[in-house]
Amino acid sequence: MPPFLFTLAPERKPVILLEDCVVVRGHKEVLKSVSWQVGAGDLVVINGAAGSGKSTLIKLLAGIVSANSGRVEVLGKVPGATSDTERTKFRRELGLLLPELDLMDDANCLENAVLPLRIAGASSADWHARGMKTLLDFELGHLALQRPEALSPGEQARLRLARALIHRPALVLADEPFAQTDAGSLQVMKARLALAAAEGTTVVLAGAELRDEIAGARHFRLSEGRLL
C-alpha cells in the first residue's frame, strides 16, 4: 500500500481515491505514483506550474483519461471502466469546469447555464426556474438572454461555474477556473464554491497560481507529476 498524501478519518468514505496512479502520455510520465484521498464536502486546491500534470489529474478524475497503472475510484466508481449507462450517470454527478468545455456561442446565458439540467431530462418549468435562480446567485440574472460573446471574461467565467454547479453535483472538478477573472467575479466564484462545499459537494480546483484564500480549502502542490 503506497503512503497516502492525505488520509481521511476511518468513518469518512472517500469521494476520490487514488492509489499509486501513473499516467503516461507519449513517453512522459505525467502523473507519478499519485496516492490521494478526498472526502465528501472537501474543498481542495491543487497548485502547480504549467506542465506539472494538473489538467491530467483533473481529467483522470473525470474519466476523460485513464491511468496506466494504479487504482482510481471516484464517487465509488472506476471512471474509465464503466458501461455507457454507468458512464453517463457518473458524468451527471460531476460538475466540470475545463478550458476545453467552452460556452455554446449560439445559445443564450440561461440556456448555457441549464445545459446539465436539460441533459439530465429536467422539465422546462424546472430548468427555467432553477436557471434563473442560479444566474441571480452568480449576479448574471440581467444577462440571461444575452449570448456569451456579449459577456466580459469575468462574467463568462461565472457563467461556466454556474453551469458546473447548477445540478448540485457530488463532485466539482475545475481546471484553471479563475483564469482571466476580475476581482469582483473572483469573489463571487470563491463564495459559491465555498458554499457548494459547505452543502456537501466535493470541490477540486487546479490552477497555476491559486494561492488566494478560499474559505475551508486545503492546498496541495503538484510538481513534475508528483502530488506534494
Place this chain on the structure above:
Amino acid sequence: MSLALQQAWRTLRHSPLAFVLTVVLLAAAAFVPWFARGGFGNQQEAAPEIPFEFELASGHVTARDSIVNALRKLNKIQDLVTLSPGDVRREVLAELGDSLADILSERDFPAIVRFKLAARNVAELQTFAAKWSRAPGVVRVVYPEEIALNRLPEAGASPAMDRTKLWVIAGTSWVLAGLCLRAVFLRRRATWRLFIWLGCSPAMMFFVRLWLGLFVSVCAAVVWCLASFAARSPMAIEYMELGTGLLWAVLLGLTASLWLVGTGRLEAEG
C-alpha cells in the same frame, strides 16, 4: 427530445452552405429512379405519343362506354374520341372521295375509339395492345407498330443515359451528401464534446443524428417536389401521386446520417 431537436436545428443553421449542399445532393440522388425511367429533360423521346384505334364490335354500346371510361382513368391517354360507324364512313369518304358513297354503307364500318398513348417503352406498348385486344367488345387494336418500335426504347432501357451511370451518380451524390452532413455535424464538435462530458447519453446523441437526417430529408423532398413541378411532366405528377420520390429522398437522407460520427469517436477525440 426537445434538446436533441433544438441542437439538430442549430447544427444545420451553423453551416448553412453545407446544409444547402447536402439537401441539393440528396435531391439529386432522389431523382435517379426518375431518370432511370427516362424522365426529366427527355420527355418527348421517352414517352412519345403513339396513335391508337380500337375497332369495336357492332352493337356493343355498353362495352364502348366501359372501354372509354377505363381509358379515361389512365393518365397516359390523351386526345380520346369515340367515332360512330357513320363518323368513320364520313372520314373515309372525305379522304377517298364521295364517288364511293353509294358503295360504302355505315354497316361496312366499325365504331372506333381513337386516342394517343404516351408509352415509355416497347414492352409497355405491347402489353397495352395485347391487353386491350382481348377486351370484350374490341375487335382489333390498330397502331403504327413499326414506327412505334423504332421510336421507343426496349423495356428497362433508359433513353437518356446508361442506367449504370445513373446509379453511380446517385451513389456518389448520396456519399457526398453524407460527407457534407458529417462536416456539418463536426463543425460543432466542441458542443458535442461538451454534451458528452456533461452526461449526454448515447441515446440522446442518436436522436440528434436522427433529427439531422430527418431535417435534410424533408428539405430534399421539398426540393424534389419543386423540381418535379418545374419539369411539369406527366411522369412527375405520377411520381407525386405515388410519393415514391418523397420516400426515396427521406430514405436517402436518413441513411446519409449514418455517415455522422458516433459518440465513441467524439469521446476518443477528447
